[in-house]
Amino acid sequence: MQKNERNKIREQFFSGSIRPARICFVLVMVLIGFFLIWPGYTLFSSATPLVFGFPLSFAWIIFCTIAGFIALLALYFSDRKAEGDQD
Amino acid sequence: METGTVILLIVAIYLLISLLTGLIPSFRITKSVGGFVAGDRSMNVFILYFVIGASIFSSFAFLGGPGWAYSRGAAAFYIIAYGVIGIVPLYFFGPRAWRLGKTYGYVTQAELLADRFDSKFLSVMLAVLSVVVFIPYLTLQMVGAGYVLNVISEGLIPYWAGAGVTYVVVLIYVYFSGVMGVGWSNAFQGMFMMVMAWVLGIYLPNAIYGGIGEMFTAIMDAGHTAMLEAPGLAADGTRWDWWGFSSAVLVSAVGFSVWPHFFMRSFAARSPDSLKLSVVLYPTFLIFLVPILLIGFSAVVAFPGVEQADSILPHVLMQLDLPAIVIGLFCAGALAASMSSGDAILHSAASIGIRDGVNQVLKKPLSDKSERLLIQISVLIIGLVAYLFAVVIDVSIVALLLGSYGGVAQIFPVIFAMFYWKRATKAGALAGLFGGILVNTFFLIFPDLKPFPMHEGMYGLAVNIILLLGVSLATKPDDPNRVNKFLHSGKSRL
Numbered sequence: 001m002q003k004n005e006r007n008k009i010r011e012q013f014f015s016g017s018i019r020p021a022r023i024c025f026v027l028v029m030v031l032i033g034f035f036l037i038w039p040g041y042t043l044f045s046s047a048t049p050l051v052f053g054f055p056l057s058f059a060w061i062i063f064c065t066i067a068g069f070i071a072l073l074a075l076y077f078s079d080r081k082a083e084g085d086q087d
Numbered sequence: 088m089e090t091g092t093v094i095l096l097i098v099a100i101y102l103l104i105s106l107l108t109g110l111i112p113s114f115r116i117t118k119s120v121g122g123f124v125a126g127d128r129s130m131n132v133f134i135l136y137f138v139i140g141a142s143i144f145s146s147f148a149f150l151g152g153p154g155w156a157y158s159r160g161a162a163a164f165y166i167i168a169y170g171v172i173g174i175v176p177l178y179f180f181g182p183r184a185w186r187l188g189k190t191y192g193y194v195t196q197a198e199l200l201a202d203r204f205d206s207k208f209l210s211v212m213l214a215v216l217s218v219v220v221f222i223p224y225l226t227l228q229m230v231g232a233g234y235v236l237n238v239i240s241e242g243l244i245p246y247w248a249g250a251g252v253t254y255v256v257v258l259i260y261v262y263f264s265g266v267m268g269v270g271w272s273n274a275f276q277g278m279f280m281m282v283m284a285w286v287l288g289i290y291l292p293n294a295i296y297g298g299i300g301e302m303f304t305a306i307m308d309a310g311h312t313a314m315l316e317a318p319g320l321a322a323d324g325t326r327w328d329w330w331g332f333s334s335a336v337l338v339s340a341v342g343f344s345v346w347p348h349f350f351m352r353s354f355a356a357r358s359p360d361s362l363k364l365s366v367v368l369y370p371t372f373l374i375f376l377v378p379i380l381l382i383g384f385s386a387v388v389a390f391p392g393v394e395q396a397d398s399i400l401p402h403v404l405m406q407l408d409l410p411a412i413v414i415g416l417f418c419a420g421a422l423a424a425s426m427s428s429g430d431a432i433l434h435s436a437a438s439i440g441i442r443d444g445v446n447q448v449l450k451k452p453l454s455d456k457s458e459r460l461l462i463q464i465s466v467l468i469i470g471l472v473a474y475l476f477a478v479v480i481d482v483s484i485v486a487l488l489l490g491s492y493g494g495v496a497q498i499f500p501v502i503f504a505m506f507y508w509k510r511a512t513k514a515g516a517l518a519g520l521f522g523g524i525l526v527n528t529f530f531l532i533f534p535d536l537k538p539f540p541m542h543e544g545m546y547g548l549a550v551n552i553i554l555l556l557g558v559s560l561a562t563k564p565d566d567p568n569r570v571n572k573f574l575h576s577g578k579s580r581l
Binding site: 029032033036037038039041042044045046047048050052053054055057058061062064065066068069072073075076079080 | 161164167168169170171172174175178298299300301302303304307312315316317318329330332333336337340360363364366367369370371373374377380
């Protein structure tokens with residue numbers, strides 16, 4: 001599909017353009033979401049090994065929460081930078 | 088000093104500080120509806136962070152969380168799992184809602200939707216839905232407060248008195264200070280609750296087992312390895328299925344950002360930036376659930392066979408022979424959890440009920456002054472109704488809340504369409520929203536008819552999205568001026 005045509009479709013359904021940083025962020029969050037439910041989470045669902053004293057299943061959830069936090073922070077700073085560039 | 092006196096004294100001091108921190112802002116906000124409902128759009132990151140964090144961590148988290156970990160093991164992880172994805176939409180919706188609110192004076196979620204889809208009916212229905220969900224939710228918070236005080240004081244404080252005194256304090260500061268009272272008291276309650284959760288969550292595994300790793304090893308050695316394997320156990324003690332776990336995470340995540348009392352805090356922010364930063368910092372609040380779950384796990388081997396899992400936390404504390412001051416502080420922590428959600432719900436139920444419900448059906452709109460007074464009076468009435476439910480009926484802390492999540496999640500597709508999809512029409516939005524709610528309620532009442540063992544909210548969402556898309560595309564587009572106002576709210580200047 002041509003780029004123009006794609007933009008047209010995007011215009012028809014959504015408002016304006018979307019910055020690549022935001023697309024990256026959404027992809028990362030979808031990936032985290034995938035690993036928090038079936039089937040992604042099944043890879044880390046066992047009780048052992050203990051990670052820092054926590055069962056793997058518990059440690060994994062904590063890890064995903066921290067990863068989500070880092071992704072949010074990165075988006076926030078990228079947004080600030082983009083807004084700064086606009087001004 | 089006697090144990091009972093110490094506990095009472097600590098609880099009294101805690102309530103007094105809550106009351107004062109809640110009352111102080113009443114001198115600073117304007118005497119308008121905007122002041123009461125949206126705090127004159129003046130909340131900074133500090134207050135907003137606690138409002139967003141604390142209003143979702145309720146009696147459910149403080150009592151239900153350990154209860155789930157104790158009886159269902161890894162199933163309880165879902166409470167942490169959905170939060171991190173669920174908060175994300177607010178990062179995008181919040182600043183848009185804020186800009187529209189600043190320019191056009193909106194202070195509630197239903198106002199936005201009613202304007203975008205040109206439907207007073209939608210506003211009234213959302214108001215009815217909100218009040219219907221909020222009253223039992225508030226009742227739950229009161230039950231939690233009364234229950235904890237009663238158990239910990241070993242019957243010294245009757246259940247009705249515990250719930251009553253706690254919520255008189257909440258009523259007073261919500262009545263006078265509106266959302267800023269909620270904000271300031273939540274900051275105090277949130278900090279208090281976090282400290283209590285971490286202290287107990289680290290102390291209990293250490294005191295009983297000698298460490299967190301030792302605790303989990305003891306659970307496995309006692310033959311409970313299955314409960315530590317995701318997705319944990321179902322309510323009847325058999326293994327929970329992935330359908331149930333995954334759909335519970337998804338529905339809760341979808342519904343999270345559109346809870347009306349939660350979403351409307353966007354209007355109270357000082358700037359879009361402070362709102363964004365509060366959302367970004369939210370996962371640090373989520374981590375506070377880790378010690379909460381550790382408390383529940385600490386009781387699995389040491390105190391087996393507690394029938395009512397929700398009461399595991401007070402039960403453990405009573406068995407451990409702790410100093411009175413620690414028990415008193417825990418009591419106050421549990422009250423903080425209850426109050427920091429209860430006040431937000433109470434405030435929102437009254438604001439939404441009057442502004443989006445009553446005001447829309449009146450022939451002549453209310454003046455700002457009478458609307459504010461009416462909202463304040465509703466705070467008292469709704470508080471009283473919830474209290475009557477709390478002392479009269481017996482409810483399980485978790486079940487009701489879980490039931491309402493599927494219904495609230497149905498608001499998400501229309502909110503998304505409002506900001507991002509210009510072809511969404513009034514007919515499509517109404518069909519989607521009500522179709523979704525109907526299907527969700529149907530499967531809630533008849534769970535045996537579900538084709539797959541998924542959360543009923545998932546079926547509701549599927550029907551909701553199909554109707555929203557199908558009916559919108561089949562009907563004439565909405566007025567482009569109105570549509571564009573919402574579509575272009577992502578730009579920094581409207």
